[in-house]
Amino acid sequence: DADVTQTPRNRITKTGKRIMLECSQTKGHDRMYWYRQDPGLGLRLIYYSFDVKDINKGEISDGYSVSRQAQAKFSLSLESAIPNQTALYFCATSVYHGDNEQFFGPGTRLTVL
Amino acid sequence: QKEVEQDPGPLSVPEGAIVSLNCTYSNSAFQYFMWYRQYSRKGPELLMYTYSSGNKEDGRFTAQVDKSSKYISLFIRDSQPSDSATYLCAMEETSGSRLTFGEGTQLTVNP
Numbered sequence: 001d002a003d004v005t006q007t008p009r010n011r012i013t014k015t016g017k018r019i020m021l022e023c024s025q026t027k028g029h030d031r032m033y034w035y036r037q038d039p040g041l042g043l044r045l046i047y048y049s050f051d052v053k054d055i056n057k058g059e060i061s062d063g064y065s066v067s068r069q070a071q072a073k074f075s076l077s078l079e080s081a082i083p084n085q086t087a088l089y090f091c092a093t094s095v096y097h098g099d100n101e102q103f104f105g106p107g108t109r110l111t112v113l
Numbered sequence: 114q115k116e117v118e119q120d121p122g123p124l125s126v127p128e129g130a131i132v133s134l135n136c137t138y139s140n141s142a143f144q145y146f147m148w149y150r151q152y153s154r155k156g157p158e159l160l161m162y163t164y165s166s167g168n169k170e171d172g173r174f175t176a177q178v179d180k181s182s183k184y185i186s187l188f189i190r191d192s193q194p195s196d197s198a199t200y201l202c203a204m205e206e207t208s209g210s211r212l213t214f215g216e217g218t219q220l221t222v223n224p
């Protein structure tokens with residue numbers, strides 16, 4: 001089984017809808033991240049969490065919220081989806097031990113019509 | 114201006130070629146430098162990790178960092194079709210802090 005899983009893998013929704021993307025990990029890592037990937041812009045950090053009680057905004061948090069329900073679960077919500085939130089979304093995890101290797105999930109392709 | 118600039122390509126080379134991938138950056142506080150590889154429809158995975166200036170070699174891959182020029186490179190020797198992927202550079206100011214990624218270079222190695 002994959003160490004970092006994301007659900008759903010693909011989602012098409014309409015403008016104004018509330019959407020939740022979920023991430024689970026079995027790696028036992030404290031740190032979890034949400035990124036979006038767009039052509040020409042690369043990976044950009046939306047939110048990150050260094051432990052269950054720690055939530056931090058990233059580079060592009062407007063229009064998004066997160067919830068760290070447990071060490072292993074980190075959800076990303078789009079409160080009112082808009083077309084420019086169409087992107088590939090990745091969850092990642094890491095544990096600090098001298099380097100910051102991040103382990104990525106398989107991604108969720110979100111289309112907002 | 115982006116903090117990290119990376120030529121998106123696409124780059125197409127014949128099998129066996131030496132490939133050079135590069136990133137430039139503007140933040141002089143970056144000290145830790147990484148290369149991630151991303152296959153189609155997959156998440157990125159760490160390929161190389163280096164600290165400060167210098168070279169690091171791992172098999173057919175060599176990572177170079179020149180902090181004075183704010184320039185990093187990844188060299189792939191004897192490239193293989195299985196190396197076809199998008200390569201993203203990433204960097205951070207202190208170990209364990211936030212990563213800043215380049216946009217990625219799409220590489221195709223033709224048999």
